[in-house]
Amino acid sequence: MQKSEERELIRRFKDGDTSVFERIVLDYQDRIYNLCRHMLDDPHDAEDAAQDVFIKAYWNLKNFTHDASLYTWLYRIAVNTCIDHQRKPFFESLFKWSPEGEAQTIDHASEAPSPERLFASKQMAQALQKSLKKLSPKLRAVIILKEVEELSYEEIAEMLDISLGTVKSRIYRARDELRALMKKFTEQS
């Protein structure tokens, strides 16, 4: 979505035409869901969190001031929502269904890998997910924004409202912890 188009949609929303919000949802739903899915590692939690993000955005869009871009603003809501979702009450976690895999993924493979390589890469991907889960939510957020969303240090700093130095140090710590955790997982398997 172009910046001018985004401004126009927000203006119309503020003027009372709330139906334009669906356009915003359609435009950002995949990015927000992808972020939530990586942050929470559960499709149902990710869906709940992504829905919460847009509902919060709907109720707060009237106060949006264009200081940040809509995308930065939505990502900030998403990171905070995911951190809140991780603080779920204990009884909710008892009844949580944990599925294996998910159909709604984008296929990256351009050529068919051998079964051995596929197995190894699947194992590594699982080890990465497990390692990510062990990071603190703050470290997980910065590393996902950097590596999955491919954002710059400046964008992450603006999104999370932290200094550039904090972003750099959190990314370093996240990578260092991930490196150690991945080593542990690969040694165990």
Place this chain on the structure above:
Amino acid sequence: MSCSKRPLLSQYIDSALSPEEKHTFEAHMNACPECGRALGELEALRRLFAASDRYKAPPGFSTWVMANIGADTAARPAGFPLFVKFAEGMVVLAMVIIGVLSGSLLISTLQPKAGNGSALFSLELFEAAPPDSVGGAYLAMTETRHEK
């Protein structure tokens, strides 16, 4: 012990170092096997992230969001947040008042009445062996024997 220059490695792979810093760090890496090894591991980690799945929102996601917003809007009358805050405040205030009143009522009913206040809390009120108890029956028996 880990190398003190290791924090720069993260910025190095993100191409966030200045040309001079980059040059100095590359010279350091040639002499530091620990940083060289860590670079290989971080690059592998980065490749793993790059190959990780990108997820799409489930079908009908936007419809669900809009339906939820619609339901939420219907449940929220105009001025909802302010009204709710006021109502919440009133409920808390009412609970505090009820608590204070019932507490003071309880204290007043337990308070000794003037005149027999000391008797109420006196140990004399308590009978060591009430007449209906086994002890009371035993005492009655022994007393009648003494009288004889």
